[in-house]
Amino acid sequence: MVYALCLVLIAIGLYGVVVKKNVVKIVISLAIIEYGINVLLVLIGYRSGGCAPILQQGMTAATLVANSVDPLPQALVLTAIMINLGMLILMVAICIRLYERYGTFDITEMRRLKG
Amino acid sequence: MSLLAVLLVLMIIGAIIAIETTNLLSSIVCVGAVGFLISIAFLFMGAPDLAITQLVVEALCLIILIRATINRDLTSVTGDREFFGLTVTVAMVLVCLIAGVKVFEDFPAFGQTVMDRMADTPSSVYLAHGTEQTGARNVITALILGYRNYDALGQVAVIFCAVIGALAILRRPAKKDQKAKDSEADAV
Amino acid sequence: MNDRTQHEGMDLVAKAIAGWLKGFILLFGVYLVLHSHETPGGGFAGGIIIACAFILFTLAEGQHAGMKLLSKHAAAKLASVGALIFLGAAIASACRKGALGADHAGILLFLEKNAMSLYDLALALVVSMLIYVVFSVTSAVHVTVKDGQRKMFRQRRT
Numbered sequence: 001m002v003y004a005l006c007l008v009l010i011a012i013g014l015y016g017v018v019v020k021k022n023v024v025k026i027v028i029s030l031a032i033i034e035y036g037i038n039v040l041l042v043l044i045g046y047r048s049g050g051c052a053p054i055l056q057q058g059m060t061a062a063t064l065v066a067n068s069v070d071p072l073p074q075a076l077v078l079t080a081i082m083i084n085l086g087m088l089i090l091m092v093a094i095c096i097r098l099y100e101r102y103g104t105f106d107i108t109e110m111r112r113l114k115g
Numbered sequence: 116m117s118l119l120a121v122l123l124v125l126m127i128i129g130a131i132i133a134i135e136t137t138n139l140l141s142s143i144v145c146v147g148a149v150g151f152l153i154s155i156a157f158l159f160m161g162a163p164d165l166a167i168t169q170l171v172v173e174a175l176c177l178i179i180l181i182r183a184t185i186n187r188d189l190t191s192v193t194g195d196r197e198f199f200g201l202t203v204t205v206a207m208v209l210v211c212l213i214a215g216v217k218v219f220e221d222f223p224a225f226g227q228t229v230m231d232r233m234a235d236t237p238s239s240v241y242l243a244h245g246t247e248q249t250g251a252r253n254v255i256t257a258l259i260l261g262y263r264n265y266d267a268l269g270q271v272a273v274i275f276c277a278v279i280g281a282l283a284i285l286r287r288p289a290k291k292d293q294k295a296k297d298s299e300a301d302a303v
Numbered sequence: 304m305n306d307r308t309q310h311e312g313m314d315l316v317a318k319a320i321a322g323w324l325k326g327f328i329l330l331f332g333v334y335l336v337l338h339s340h341e342t343p344g345g346g347f348a349g350g351i352i353i354a355c356a357f358i359l360f361t362l363a364e365g366q367h368a369g370m371k372l373l374s375k376h377a378a379a380k381l382a383s384v385g386a387l388i389f390l391g392a393a394i395a396s397a398c399r400k401g402a403l404g405a406d407h408a409g410i411l412l413f414l415e416k417n418a419m420s421l422y423d424l425a426l427a428l429v430v431s432m433l434i435y436v437v438f439s440v441t442s443a444v445h446v447t448v449k450d451g452q453r454k455m456f457r458q459r460r461t
Contacts, residue, residue: 003219005123009130011212016134018204024139024184028146031176032130035153038169039123042160045238048226052161053254054343055246065242068254069161070228072238075258078168079270082347082430085172086277089437092183093281096441105139163343167335171351175434178358182441251340251419259345260419260426267422268393271429275386278433285440 002043009036023098023105027091034084038077045070122156139184147177164255313363321363328356336427340419346426353431358438366439375439378432385428392421 013036016029050069055061095105102110126149133145150173157166223232230239241262245254249261259267332352335344361369 002119002123002225003222004216005120005127007212007215007219008127009123010215011208012127012130012134014208014211015205018208019201020134022139024180025134025142027180028133028142031146032133032149035126035130035149038165039126039153039156042157042162042165043119043225044222045228046160046226047228047231050161050228052163052343053242054163054341055252055254061243061246064254065230065239068242070230070238071241071245071254071258074162074165075255075263075266077162078165078255078259078345078347079266081165081168081172082270083273085175086274088176089179089281090277090284092179092441093284096183097284164345164348167344167348168351171348171355174355175351179438179441182438249419253340253343253345255343256339256345256419256423260422264393264422267426268389271386271389271426274430274433275382278437281437282440 003040006036006040006043009039012036021106021108023095023107026107027088027095030091031084031088034080038080041073041077041080045073118159119156122152122159126152126156140181143177143180143184146180147173150176164253317363321359325356325360328359329353332356332427332431336423337420339423346423347430349423350427350430351434353427354434354438357431357435361439370439373435375436378435378439382429382432382436385425385432389422389425389429392425 010033013029013031013033016032017026020026020029047067047069051067053064053068053071053074055064098110099105104110129145129149129152133142133149136142136145150169154166154169154173157163157169223229228238229236230242241258242254245257245261246252249257251257251261332349332355334349335342335352336346336349339345339349357369357373360372
């Protein structure tokens with residue numbers, strides 16, 4: 001059920017990307033898709049009642065293996081968050097340039113003004 | 116489980132408001148709210164590294180998005196695209212949703228990791244030997260900067276390229292170009 | 304010119320609080336970077352927090368003061384230095400061991416013992432400086448757009 005809620009989040013972002021006309025709204029929808037995917041990946045590695053994968057005082061490696069959540073999805077999602085940040089910076093730069101060129105955020109108007 | 120479900124429902128509400136509201140500034144603030152909720156969710160899922168990173172990245176995203184949209188027209192562009200395209204896309208999004216739910220029936224049940232089902236997964240090896248092999252108590256750091264360091268190298272390259280691209284796009288045009296554009300505007 | 308620099312940025316309260324706070328934010332970022340092997344955090348989060356300290360100063364005191372503290376070109380050079388450190392360590396350890404970092408491969412013995420901290424520092428340097436550069440560039444564009452010429456241009460066209 002929790003997985004399904006993540007999928008709903010992704011679907012909302014997909015709907016926004018396809019339907020909206022404002023460029024900034026499309027960027028925001030892409031950000032929502034990224035959030036949904038990140039939460040989904042971390043949820044797959046979740047163990048109920050698990051602790052964070054950090055070796056604390058008085059813990060051995062065996063208890064960490066038995067108790068901790070899965071560290072691999074977390075490391076990959078950490079990479080994904082930073083790459084999403086770079087992508088968002090690039091998209092915002094393109095938005096600013098488009099606004100300077102066309103004077104609007106509307107993508108249908110941009111198509112008309114071309115050439 | 117129920118706490119995570121509540122957080123996810125709040126996120127969905129925030130996402131719907133962010134997409135459907137007409138004012139661009141409130142839309143950006145709503146997506147910020149979604150990001151902070153995700154940070155809280157990471158904290159409850161046993162991922163404090165991700166929680167910290169998501170928190171600061173979200174604050175930065177808010178700053179950059181607001182910088183991009185402030186002093187520009189915030190409410191003039193509203194409404195959707197054509198009606199026929201809208202119905203078709205909504206139908207396709209629904210199909211994707213249903214297919215995704217079908218796919219997730221094959222996943223391990225919620226609260227069980229892959230480590231529980233199989234004996235020697237990479238995750239359990241990292242957890243068991245990460246501290247003694249890399250000297251880092253935080254297994255996430257051991258993973259990112261130890262076992263998977265080429266990953267981090269590629270990530271630095273990606274961020275570098277993205278920022279160089281953004282600088283190239285945002286570079287101010289040369290003086291000559293600017294003059295030509297102004298004279299063109301005057302002529303029109 | 305003098306008048307303009309005086310009235311730049313936010314009001315007095317924001318300036319005072321930002322002046323107090325930026326040192327602590329910088330300290331917290333450096334702490335996260337240096338202690339990433341035992342506490343949550345790491346190069347990315349620490350780097351962004353370091354960048355946030357500079358961004359806070361720039362927002363409160365205005366563009367000119369921020370550029371005087373750390374100019375755009377200096378920040379870009381620092382980011383390049385960080386990336387080169389990362390790449391150099393990677394190439395050095397790949398030449399020596401065939402694997403990167405996993406068993407303390409480095410150039411010197413000291414570096415071998417602290418390879419992960421070195422990577423973390425390089426990562427934090429790259430991330431923080433790149434984000435500061437992007438922030439300063441977007442704000443510069445914001446100033447050039449604000450004078451209203453573009454809007455006039457658009458109205459004439461339509």
